[in-house]
Amino acid sequence: MIGRKELILFILKRVIFSFFVIIGTIIIIFFISHVLSKNPAALWAGPKAKASTIAYVIKEYGLNKPLYIQLLNFFEGFFTGNFGIDPVTHQPIASEIFYYFPNTIELVLTALIFIIIIGIGLGYISAVHFNSKIDDLIRLLYTTAWATPTFLASILAVLIFTSYIPILPSGGMYSPGLTPPPRITGIFVLDAILTGNFADFIDGLDHLILPAMTLAFLNFGIVTRISRNGILSVKWMPYVKNARAKGVDEKKINRYHILRNGLIESNTVIAVMFGWLVTGTVVVEEIFSWPGIGKFAYSAITSDDYPALIYVVIIFTILVIIANLIADIMYAILDPRIRLGRGTR
């Protein structure tokens, strides 16, 4: 049995390490945005900028100062939450990001719920019927889903469910005429419930279902595959045979001996997936005109809004790191062997 102390120490180590990773990634992003380009000021100001705008940009972002001072300023701005003013929309970048962020979370969490249900369910069915027609069919299904380009799936979903079978709205987060409920969490559906506005809630759900299902369809494959392989890797273990020989109920074997151990990896992949989904929503949000952070990032690129783009990338990176951290910690709690395996490090 591994003590609580060791677990806390492990978590502490991972948290500190993640912090350094965040610092490191910010430095790398800084160098890409300030050094990689031959003329960063022109890039920051946009291609059609006049000389006066470029001069303004150089002054505003301190691009003429020595590099290490720029880096220090960059860090200072970042940790004080002062990301600067968006040159395109003239809004503070930080508040823009925090406006768009909850919308993406809403989309991704809903997709994640679908992914967990479909992914683990199919993985289980597939593993139970290993090497049969059903297994082949499920494997074909998730490989197909995995191979579909995001834009193709999104556009087909819009085409089918809003044009051929017009049952769902084609885009946006709520109907155009609607006044959104007061922002509490920033997540539309949740706010609607919290303020007791049932009609709004239904409207939000109506808009949510298609993009979330599309996102889920594109990404459930990896969960199915990991669940399937995880179950298969314990299915024939001697301890399972032993349990069966002892006369343990088949249901119990399934639940405690096979699923508990076989799905450990699925748990962690879901945590990793969260970070992955959030960063992979650019195309889905663009096509469903979902006002999330991915769409914001894309419009930042197309409108040459370089400063906003840099901060979006940083926020995304931090999110991925946190998701990985959670996955690591979950893995350590669920599977104590991983903490004992010090030999690999």
Added chain:
Amino acid sequence: MNFRDSANKFFKVIFSNWLSGSGFIIIAIFSIIAILYELLGTRMVPYNPYEINLLNANLPPSSSHWFGTDELGRDIFSRVIAALPIDLGISLFIVIASSFIGLILGIVAGYFRGPIEEVIMRLTDLFLAFPPIIMSMAIAATLGPSLLNAAISVIFVWWPPYVRLVRGNTLQVASQDFITISRVLNTPFRKILFKGILPNIITPLLIYATMDVGTAMLTLSTLGFLGIGIPINTPELGLMSSILTTTFYTYPYEGLIPAAFIFLIVLGFSLTGEGLAELIDPNIRVHIISRKKRAEILQKSKPTTE
């Protein structure tokens, strides 16, 4: 083992299950077309894929234009064929470059250990944290549009898993007795590398890389679809699909056809990978074989009714 034997073995493994078998056929067909186009050039296709002819804009599929023409009157069939070597080539380039980075850093980390391993692996962890598509988009936007820049922007986020894979396998091989003995006997590193390490780590790397070509192509075509990093007028399947956003209700086939090609090619790679992964997983492999054998044994032991 000579070349013919290994080729035979390769085909036996590939066609041992229908997933990797059908995937391999799809890849083979598209690769052959791509190579032929590279060799023959525009002679192979009915129209010049770059030629703009506004009089022929938005023609529906017909016997003269198999897939119709796009908004600038370019023949879509010709453009799709011309796009194959570009898409497959860049995806392959991304994967090969990542494999090289992975081999060099992974072997150095896994074989020499010590502080250099710590540095390499922490750096890998850093790069692993970057969100792939957004980061590629940002770099492609920084570097400006060109095919090489698009490739670089994807490679930037693509190599970390390769380092992890190679390092893990190198660790495993390097801890085996034959390597330890070679080291004790002062065998030159070059010899240990080419005779001892590489042959033992190359198979899992090759399989991973094969599966990965499809994923790389998805990312590349997403860049194309978003219109970032890939120069306009390049026949690239993602870029050609981006026409969907404007001609979506009017001429859906103009964008759907290139998108379908991306889907098919990526499907080929992922089917192959799905089949192969099962065959190399030691936990599962034994049960596939034993199941087949069991069926055979059952067949044989059945009493003949006649």
